[in-house]
Amino acid sequence: MSRIPFVEERNGESIVRVPLTRGLGLTPVQAVLVLVGIVLLFGLPFFSGLVGLSWERLFRGILFGIAAVGLNLLLRHTELVSFGHAAFFGSGAYGVAVLAAHYDVSEGLLLLLGAVLIGTLVAIIIGYFVAGYVDIYFALLTLAFNQVMFATVFRSGFFNYNDGLQVRIGGDRPSLFGLEWTTLGYNLVLYYTTIVLLLVMLLGMWKLINSPFGRALDAIGQDRTRARFIGIPVERYVWISFTISGLYGAFAGGVYALLRLHVQPEPTLYVFVSGEILFMAILGGFTTLVGPLIGGIVLVYLLEAARFWVTYYHALTGLVLLAIVFFMPKGIVGSLPSIGAALAHRRHDPGLVREDIRGIAAAMRRAVDRAITTVRIIVFGVN
Incomplete structure (x- = not known):
């Protein structure tokens, strides 16, 4: 396929795109951002000290971000919220641990393959039971399955x-790869193998969501009844997307086990892990492909580094989530285009800054009023 840039007409505008693969063209800005992202990922072990955190810990953030990318397939396209995605992360992690501890499998790549197969099988089974449900019922069913697995383990x-x-x-x-490594060599080989596979998985997810299957998922998320009316097998498509989502979580959990070399139920299967994965997708921007990955890195950085800044460091993540919901509802990555456009306009009209400040103050007043009303209803039973 030719790599020569081409011009795409959309809504009366001409957009220059750089072809990456068949069916995938990036604008020059997007191409630069992708290149910068790849360079940062491959250079992470060498400059992570600049942010005051070891690259192995940031590596864990990438792994949880991969699980969030899988969850985002449901959240963004079928508009289903899963509170139980730690089930697949934990299945992958325990898949590696069980194969190593009970069956003496010693090759890391075979352990990872086993983890993906086990986690995907778990996703197939759970997806069979939950694919026909929506809204709070879907969320609670995924939570229930997660809790059953946690209690069993x-x-x-x-x-x-x-x-x-x-x-x-x-x-x-x-x-x-059949070789024994030192601790640093093992971690580095595992990291770079994961990054290469991550890039392949991101490309695969991009192609999936821009395929007819992905557009069918969008239709399901918008209106299930209408999707059935036009002939889309809704439950089957949700089941498939749920399974793919679980596969990403299982892969992340398998690499996590290979990195940590010890698997316990609370760091991998506990319900709060599911909440963190969901938080990552929202934090980074669930309307984008790489937003959940960025959210995973940012959240793990906050959890790991904030303990050195403040005493109640868990409260900091809550404040960050509140700030994202109120002021950046599209997440970090999803809000970048609108922030850039807004800054460009405000350079020419300083009066808009004053309007922003008034808007922020009004939003904070409304949030406080809603909180007071909620407390009154809970405590006094009056509105």
Whole structure:
């Protein structure tokens, strides 16, 4: 396929695009941002010290971000909110641990493949039961399945209860590509293998959401009844998208287990992990492809670094979520275009800044009024 830029006509405007693959063309700005993102990902182990956090911890943020990218397939296109996506992350992590601890599988890539297969199978089973539900029923069912899995692992001797399982064979870490590595070499090889696979998965997700299947998911999210009327098998498509979403979570969980070399139920299967994955998608911008990935990195950075800044560091993440909801409802990445356009306009009209300040103050007053009303209803039973 030719790599020569081409011009696309859309809504009466001419847009120059740089072809990346068949059916995928980027504007020059998007192409530069993609290139910068790839350079940052590959350079992370070398400059992570500039942000005051080890690259291994930021690597964990990338892994949770991958799970959030999978969740975003449901959230963005079918408008379904899952409160149980830790089930797939945990399935992938425990898949690696069980194969290593009970079956002596020593090759890391085979462990990862097993994790993906196990997590995908779990997603197929759960998806079969939840695909026909919507709104709060879908959310609660995913939460219930997540809690069942957590309780089963927590109480099972096969999974070593709350102590979890080691991902070691004879006291040694798994091999990668058939070779034994030092600790740093192992982590670096695992990281760069994950980044290469991540880029492939992002490209695959892009093609999926821009395919007829992806457009069918959009139709399902907009109106299920109308989608059925035009012949879309709604439950089957939701089931497939749920399974793909679980596959991304299982992959992330499998790499997490290979990185940590020890898997426990609370860091991988607890319901709060599902909440964090959902938070990442919203924080980064669930209306974009890479927003959830950025959200994963930012949230893990906040959780890891904020403890050195403030005592109640968990409250900081809550304040960040409130700020995103009130002032950046499209998330960090999703809000960048509108922020850029707004700044460009405000350079020519300083009066707009005063209007922004008044708008922010009004939004804060409305939020306080809603909070007071809620407290009155809960405490006094009056509005």
